[in-house]
Amino acid sequence: MxxxxxxxxxxxxxxxxxxxxxxxxxxxxxxxxxxxxxxxxxxxxxxxxxxxxxxxxxxxxxxxxxxxxxxxxxxxxxxxxxxxxxxxxxxxxxxxxxxxxxxxxxxxxxxxxxxxxxxxxxxxxxxxxxxxxxxxxxxxxxxxxxxxxxxxxxxxxxxxxxxxxxxxxxxxQPEIICSAMVKICGLGESYVETQIADLIENQTNPTIAPYAKTGEVHLRITAKAGDEKEAKKLIKPVVKELRNRFGSNIYTTDESKTLEEAIVDLLLEKQLTLTTAESCTGGMLAARLTNVPGVSEVFKQGLVTYSNRAKRKLLDVKKNTLKDCGAVSDKTAKEMAKNGAFITGSDICVSVTGIAGPDGGTEEKPVGLVYMACSYNNKVTVKEFHFKGERSKVRESSVVNALTLVRECILADDAKQ
Amino acid sequence: MxxxxxxxxxxxxxxxxxxxxxxxxxxxxxxxxxxxxxxxxxxxxxxxxxxxxxxxxxxxxxxxxxxxxxxxxxxxxxxxxxxxxxxxxxxxxxxxxxxxxxxxxxxxxxxxxxxxxxxxxxxxxxxxxxxxxxxxxxxxxxxxxxxxxxxxxxxxxxxxxxxxxxxxxxxxQPEIICSAMVKICGLGESYVETQIADLIENQTNPTIAPYAKTGEVHLRITAKAGDEKEAKKLIKPVVKELRNRFGSNIYTTDESKTLEEAIVDLLLEKQLTLTTAESCTGGMLAARLTNVPGVSEVFKQGLVTYSNRAKRKLLDVKKNTLKDCGAVSDKTAKEMAKNGAFITGSDICVSVTGIAGPDGGTEEKPVGLVYMACSYNNKVTVKEFHFKGERSKVRESSVVNALTLVRECILADDAKQ
Incomplete structure (x- = not known):
């Protein structure tokens, strides 16, 4: 039709x-x-x-x-x-x-x-x-x-x-249509597409369509059938197969749920509090978390430490760290996260420091270089990213990956136990 | 054509x-x-x-x-x-x-x-x-x-x-087209339209077209003429007349300049530093300011104090203020701004506290009630707002009005001198 x-x-x-x-x-x-x-x-x-x-x-x-x-x-x-x-x-x-x-x-x-x-x-x-x-x-x-x-x-x-x-x-229509959504974080679009190339190649009903979003990939599974029950029966094994392939990188199968909502749900479930310590994202990470109604149970405060002085004063980052390694370094990110958790008494602190551009890049530390760290349960995980695009894109990519890092740290700690 | x-x-x-x-x-x-x-x-x-x-x-x-x-x-x-x-x-x-x-x-x-x-x-x-x-x-x-x-x-x-x-x-085209933009903050759309009803009523060339944005009104003046010089000559008196009518509420006549850029320019010009102290906007205000490349000269840190405890601990808001007046009150907003400036050593601190919804509203303090304060030169200005719309709209309106408040306080202080 x-x-x-x-x-x-x-x-x-x-x-x-x-x-x-x-x-x-x-x-x-x-x-x-x-x-x-x-x-x-x-x-x-x-x-x-x-x-x-x-x-x-x-x-x-x-x-x-x-x-x-x-x-x-x-x-x-x-x-x-x-x-x-x-x-x-x-x-x-x-x-x-x-x-x-x-x-x-x-x-x-x-x-x-x-x-x-x-x-x-x-x-x-x-x-x-x-x-x-x-x-x-x-x-x-x-x-x-x-x-x-x-x-x-x-x-x-x-x-x-x-x-x-x-x-x-x-x-x-003679047949009804039903669909499900699988939302993936922490994996690139092309990686996800390669991993499901065989499924897409041979698909007839249901079909899988990937949608790329900044730092996320959404897969929509759509089935046609005589009735809803039959359509859902067709969808179920595909979602199961995607779960096999992408495991914990799937953060939700709920159409309307955002990544920040999934993180807040996880924090609520585990009864953990989170603090943000931001440099280049300048409050965007905290703003994204506080999009979620009811976040106050798990998010009590965020610190935007844009200057070196603020990093020292509010987050106790060592003068020598900033001098020797620079504000954009794994060591600074690590101290921001570790000290942020300690100072605020939060279970988790995630930090972001990087060069969003358009200025401030050097050959050694180009625009798009971002370090983030997550402190949880006496362990600090640091990651280095090289994002492409202009200032707003670098900042947005940083926010999504910081949220993903928090999720990974909680799940990794869970798996250990 | x-x-x-x-x-x-x-x-x-x-x-x-x-x-x-x-x-x-x-x-x-x-x-x-x-x-x-x-x-x-x-x-x-x-x-x-x-x-x-x-x-x-x-x-x-x-x-x-x-x-x-x-x-x-x-x-x-x-x-x-x-x-x-x-x-x-x-x-x-x-x-x-x-x-x-x-x-x-x-x-x-x-x-x-x-x-x-x-x-x-x-x-x-x-x-x-x-x-x-x-x-x-x-x-x-x-x-x-x-x-x-x-x-x-x-x-x-x-x-x-x-x-x-x-x-x-x-x-x-036989005639060329030239346009200018006048961007207004701190005044409502309908107020602005009423103030220029006579100009719009009688307009032929140039024309004035209003565009409403959250917390701002943009007026585009468009002229047709034989050449650019002639068109600009037609536009000039209209811009002058708009300046007469809206005075300092016009924050720029530069097409590409955003409100946050205008604020950052003003801070740079006056060599003033700004700190943000946010509750319901949860980092959005800081994020908006840090959209601007080069903001690090004037914006050193921001504090997101979402919980009462964070307001006490990071901003020294009095226990009794929170108990007697509540977190969403003019007194809390005032203390957040005043103490925020003092603690961080900034020239200016702007604070926002309110009920963004969808929950948390009461008959006395409904969703959309937001207080903001600006501390500058030993003076704290407080404002009360009642915003309409859903959570994201209340938050966005709060951010624009907080930026506008900062601008107003700087200009008012200027006028005094």
Whole structure:
């Protein structure tokens, strides 16, 4: 089945916003096993919008439009799509009541006349309630084709798609699609791909698709089957095989879990506290950890020691170490981690010191050279990295690898016992 | 003049990447005063790509294609575009030499046969050298239309557009376009828009367009004129008028300068050192400052005191303050800033403490309540904020407002003298 996206909005044509809706919808459609050959962006213009919808409905089975469902006169998507599909607009009592209820609970208590425009629906269309806004989603079916209208704001579009549109599309197909995610840290993209080359070579159902992220590789396993149970049965042995191959480098099989969440979970489980001692990452590592709600149980403080003096004063790094080896050295990283744990009374301290660039590099210590150390259970593990890319990339790579190092140290200690 | 974008790539249709190129190109085209009515995304498929180019060239004066210029067989953009436009492909000696030179200086020393595919160009096309990759940019002109091919990777596309394509497009037009940027902090979007409603109402040339960013408002002033000098003459009084209205809330008129860069510049100029003392932002503020290369002159350390104990131990916040007023209070923020400056010997210390959510809010102290304080020259300024949105939004708003507070305190002290 072929699906096509049309994003409606002048703000996209002016470059005021990035089309994240298209990327989101495309990824979900791929996951559903739908083929996508075209995406378009068009403004709130009747003639051009009608032309774009006609072309799309002519060559695709499903057309998903997003945006242009607002209450103002400029918003034309529903009116134009209904006309192209030969639907009449009528007032929907259910939607009218929902909009009234929505306004009652919102900070804007006054309903203006143009809000009732959103209660008009193409007669006979499937109405999809919007839990985060006033514009309903709409599905028009005709001659075996479906035209789906979704509101433009991502905080309305995404929940609506997850809850109602994804199941609708899944039901249109003879087979349902199920997928699982395996998230890997501490291994490079090309290494991971080489290790699963044989699986990818011979794959039919399920399939494995690798996605590279900074310092991580995500593998999506997708199966088609008659029902969910059967699909999950197909996926299970593949996940098991990936576990055999990548072992503890797999930090989660939970789609929504981030690396920092996995680390925080591990710390909570082992009842360990963590401190960060950062130089070149300058607070990014602590900031990433404190993205996680509830981190306060295990993360009490972080130290950003950007200058040599701060390294000495706050982390007690020896003057001679800084003088003889330099701030960017394995010895400095080691002292930062060891002393950081001791001074703060934390179970674990992870340190990062390096040259993020663009300046400060030398032939001996080039931009991208980063040392990190992790102190845990009277043992300090040090690692040396050579990252590529610009300042922000070096810093981001450092953060992910520091998180990975903490995880490795905890698991290695576990294995010993 | 009408311009249209075609992004070529299966990774866009699968939702693996977000189409940031389209947003970038659309913003630049708007800035040039070009009208854009359509954007399309299509895969590396000969038939569909040819059809899409034909449609675009039929209805627009300029068609900009990005992506699909790589060395592999899958990459078809050049071949298909040349065929549609009636151009023959021939080897370009200049490009061949440039590719050889590029490989000589890269870490990948081996040129494979398929790299020479990138030295083929449509005979008579304008060749635009790629300083960050092998694929050249290409411009084909025919019957008053221009078809422009750009490489897909943003780090190749953006510099090429800035340097060669922007001036090319500017020359195509009878009038040239010039713009200036005025960046404002410390004022809300709606306040700024109200203050310039009269200017926007009556605008013809130049025009003012507001762009809202978290905690900031950017105003772009765009003028059309016969030459650059004339355009700049039109812009100057508008910038002056905006300066009259927003005064010191304008932190820069430099397009590329960020708020953190402006703060670091100010600190460097005044030879002041800054320390951060963060609770709910958990290192984000320090991380934002250390985005700036060269910040080490003025930023020596930051303290992330997430727990009450860390606030006591590292920042000497009084036990009674935490007990009586709570960690999220003006008094705690004040002590964090005052003591932070004293303990570290910094000229300035800015502190942030608040409830980022999703948990931890109460009726009295709801999620989004944030206190921040800035200690400078024996004076501590405290501010209370009520931010809306989820955890990440509250944290991001806090960071921008903390930077703004630092700036305000320095300027206020300046004004006194």
């Amino acid at each position: 072929i699906v096509e996206l049309i994003s409606v909005g002048t703000e996209l044509l002016l470059g005021n916003i990035v089309n994240t809706n298209a990327a989101y919808l495309a990824e979900k459609c791929a996951l559903l096993g739908l083929s996508m050959y075209h995406q378009s962006v068009v403004g709130d213009n009747e003639e051009r919008l009608a032309e774009t919808i006609k072309t799309a409905a002519g060559r695709s089975d499903v057309v998903i439009l997003s945006g242009g469902l607002g209450p103002t006169k400029d918003d034309l998507t529903k009116e134009v799509a209904a006309k192209v599909m030969g639907y009449e607009l009528v007032e929907d009592a259910h939607t009218k009541a929902r909009i009234e209820e929505y306004f009652k609970n919102s900070q804007f208590k006054i309903i203006t006349d143009n809000n009732w425009k959103q209660a008009l629906i193409p007669e006979g269309a499937i109405v999809v309630d919007n839990k985060n806004g006033t514009a309903p989603g709409l599905i028009m079916e005709k001659d075996g084709k479906s035209v789906i209208l979704l509101p433009g704001p991502p905080n309305e579009l995404v929940p609506m798609f997850e809850q109602d549109i994804f199941p609708y599309l899944n039901k249109l | 009408i311009v249209e974008l075609i992004s070529v790539g299966t990774e866009l249709l699968l939702g693996n990447i977000v189409n940031t190129n389209a947003a970038y190109l659309a913003e630049k085209c708007a800035l040039l005063g070009l009208s854009m009515y359509h954007q399309s995304v299509v895969g590396d498929n000969e038939e569909r790509l040819a059809e899409t180019i034909k449609t675009a060239a039929g209805r627009s004066d300029v068609v900009i294609l990005s992506g699909g210029l790589g060395p592999t067989k899958d990459d078809l953009t050049k071949e298909v575009a040349a065929k549609v436009m009636g151009y023959e492909l021939v080897e370009d000696a200049h490009t061949k030499a440039r590719i050889e030179e590029y490989f000589k200086n890269s870490q990948f020393k081996i040129i494979t046969d398929n790299n020479w595919k990138q030295a083929l160009i449509p005979e008579g096309a304008i060749v635009v050298d790629n300083k960050n990759g092998t694929a050249p940019g290409l411009i084909m002109e025919k019957d008053g239309k221009s078809v422009i091919l750009l490489p897909g990777p943003p780090n190749e596309l953006v510099p090429m557009f800035e340097q060669d394509i922007f001036p090319y497009l500017n020359k195509l």
